[in-house]
Amino acid sequence: MKKYRDNQKCKIFGETLADQQRNIELILKKLRRALKDSGLHLETTPLTAHVLVVAQKLTYKYGIQKQKIDSLDAVHLALVCELSDKNRQPVTLVTSDEAMIAICEIENIAVFNPVSETSKF
Numbered sequence: 001m002k003k004y005r006d007n008q009k010c011k012i013f014g015e016t017l018a019d020q021q022r023n024i025e026l027i028l029k030k031l032r033r034a035l036k037d038s039g040l041h042l043e044t045t046p047l048t049a050h051v052l053v054v055a056q057k058l059t060y061k062y063g064i065q066k067q068k069i070d071s072l073d074a075v076h077l078a079l080v081c082e083l084s085d086k087n088r089q090p091v092t093l094v095t096s097d098e099a100m101i102a103i104c105e106i107e108n109i110a111v112f113n114p115v116s117e118t119s120k121f
Contacts, residue, residue, distance in 0.1 A: 034114040054078035
């Protein structure tokens with residue numbers, strides 16, 4: 001949070017640093033609760049050159065021409081693909097963004113929406 005405290009985008013979480021921290025903590029708490037209730041678990045993977053190449057291809061496919069995702073969303077999708085390949089099983093992406101959900105449906109990526117607390121496989 002300290003790294004981003006002066007970033008204007010952070011203001012979507014609140015006007016003051018205390019509001020931002022409180023709101024982000026509430027969002028994370030709600031996300032953890034929704035994941036626990038769903039039976040899903042969180043896993044991480046390193047950001048490699050391969051992941052960035054896949055993200056670049058996804059950005060060209062959905063971002064530049066269709067304006068559906070930005071490069072950070074593409075990195076998230078690429079990481080999901082990387083984890084799926086690494087584990088040799090489907091990985092569920094957690095998002096409530098409608099454009100990301102639509103892309104996941106096209107790419108056959110399972111989605112968990114913490115806002116509606118529903119899964120699409």
